[in-house]
Amino acid sequence: MPMHNTMPFSRFTEYFIAVAKTGSLRKAAEQLFISVSAVHRQIVLAEEQFGVPLFERLPSGLKLTLAGELLYNDLLRWQKDFQQTCIRLDEIQGLNRGLIQFGLIAALSDGFVIDSIAELQQQHPWLNFEIQIQDSQKIAQQVMQAELDFGMILDPVQHAHLDVLSFVELPLGFVMSPEHPLAQQIQLSLSQTHADRHIIAQAPLVIHDRVEAIYKRQQMTPQQKIELNDIRIMLSLLKKNVGIALMSWLDVYTHVQRGELCFIPYRDASIQPVTLALCVAPKRQLSRAAQLFMQQLMKNMQQVDFDAI
Numbered sequence: 001m002p003m004h005n006t007m008p009f010s011r012f013t014e015y016f017i018a019v020a021k022t023g024s025l026r027k028a029a030e031q032l033f034i035s036v037s038a039v040h041r042q043i044v045l046a047e048e049q050f051g052v053p054l055f056e057r058l059p060s061g062l063k064l065t066l067a068g069e070l071l072y073n074d075l076l077r078w079q080k081d082f083q084q085t086c087i088r089l090d091e092i093q094g095l096n097r098g099l100i101q102f103g104l105i106a107a108l109s110d111g112f113v114i115d116s117i118a119e120l121q122q123q124h125p126w127l128n129f130e131i132q133i134q135d136s137q138k139i140a141q142q143v144m145q146a147e148l149d150f151g152m153i154l155d156p157v158q159h160a161h162l163d164v165l166s167f168v169e170l171p172l173g174f175v176m177s178p179e180h181p182l183a184q185q186i187q188l189s190l191s192q193t194h195a196d197r198h199i200i201a202q203a204p205l206v207i208h209d210r211v212e213a214i215y216k217r218q219q220m221t222p223q224q225k226i227e228l229n230d231i232r233i234m235l236s237l238l239k240k241n242v243g244i245a246l247m248s249w250l251d252v253y254t255h256v257q258r259g260e261l262c263f264i265p266y267r268d269a270s271i272q273p274v275t276l277a278l279c280v281a282p283k284r285q286l287s288r289a290a291q292l293f294m295q296q297l298m299k300n301m302q303q304v305d306f307d308a309i
Contacts, residue, residue: 013075015042016054020072023061080146084287098124098289103132103139103151107231111254112300113152120296127289135204144281149290152297154206154250156277166298167277170250172210173265177241183262190218190266197243198222202229210271211246217270235261248274276301 018028019039029036047054054068064072083099104113120127132142136153140162143151156164174188182188182196200215200222201207208229215221226243228234231251238245239260246266255261278297280286286294 012042012046013079015039016046017072017075019043019055019062020064020068023063025062084285098126098287098292099128099130100287100290100293101130101132101148102290102293103134103142103148103153105136105139105152105154106133107154107248107250108152109133112303113297116293116296116300119300120293124289124292127293136206140279143279146281146284149284149286150278150280150294152276152278154277155275156279157275161282162279163282164277164279165294166301167275168301169273169275170248171265171273172207172214172246172248172271173263174244175238175247175252176244176262176264177238178259178262179241180244180262182244182264185264187267188264190214190220193244194220194222196222197224197226199234199237199243199245200225200227201231201234201245201247202227205229205231206274207246207248207251210274214246214266214268214271217268250274250276 015028015032015038018031019025022028022031025036025039025043029039032039043054050067050071052067053065054071055062056065117129132139132148134142136151136155139148139151139153142148144161150165151162153162156162156167174182174193176183180196182192185192201211203209224243226237231247234245234247235252235255237243239255249263249265252261252263256263278294278301280294
């Protein structure tokens with residue numbers, strides 16, 4: 001029978017964390033479906049055993065003391081570590097369960113990552129997923145803090161404290177509707193697009209610096225432009241044939257495969273491609289479930305037909 005994740009933690013731990021989060025004995029008791037006196041008794045007994053107060057009693061509620069904050073942080077860390085231990089013990093026993101926690105950039109909300117999840121669920125329906133959609137910086141922080149098993153981020157060289165298990169380089173190119181007059185071109189220069197409306201990626205989008213460098217290098221300022229920092233809106237505008245844009249192949253490849261957009265690579269050796277990488281924290285021991293999924297991801301990532309462009 002599976003070991004319950006909170007088994008080695010006392011009743012006090014559950015009560016203490018609830019009070020710390022809510023700042024109220026009453027609210028904690030309501031969350032735990034027990035009496036206020038039961039929660040109060042556990043807190044008082046712990047304070048007597050530790051010999052220090054864990055909470056300040058204020059008119060507005062309860063506030064953690066320094067001792068209380070230290071205990072709270074330790075308990076959260078112990079619970080997180082024990083959850084991983086439970087997963088490993090269950091795997092040793094051959095139990096059909098597993099949790100995979102990982103982070104993605106928004107550009108991966110379609111394509112090979114989703115395909116990987118679907119394929120793994122078919123093979124192992126017992127797997128559970130917790131997915132965080134954040135920017136690369138936030139994902140890198142969460143991976144380092146062991147809040148996530150791994151992350152899919154852009155330009156990992158900016159996060160030298162992570163281990164890169166697999167990566168692909170993604171070129172930039174002109175993106176437009178199939179109905180655009182330039183859509184049938186094999187090669188395209190920036191000067192050929194001077195008469196078009198340009199849809200320009202702004203910060204904090206990763207491609208912003210590269211796109212800005214291209215315009216400066218060519219000494220070109222579009223006469224008609226739309227500047228924004230949301231890839232999804234850029235794609236919607238392009239599909240409506242509102243203009244053209246310089247974007248990464250990662251942002252558009254699924255739309256190109258479906259015939260919704262066209263992509264013409266931008267040829268300039270001085271412009272570095274965007275790197276997509278699967279990263280983990282150094283020396284992090286991952287569950288068998290997480291390892292299984294990463295293998296599937298790496299396989300599908302390398303099989304994406306980037307040469308089709």
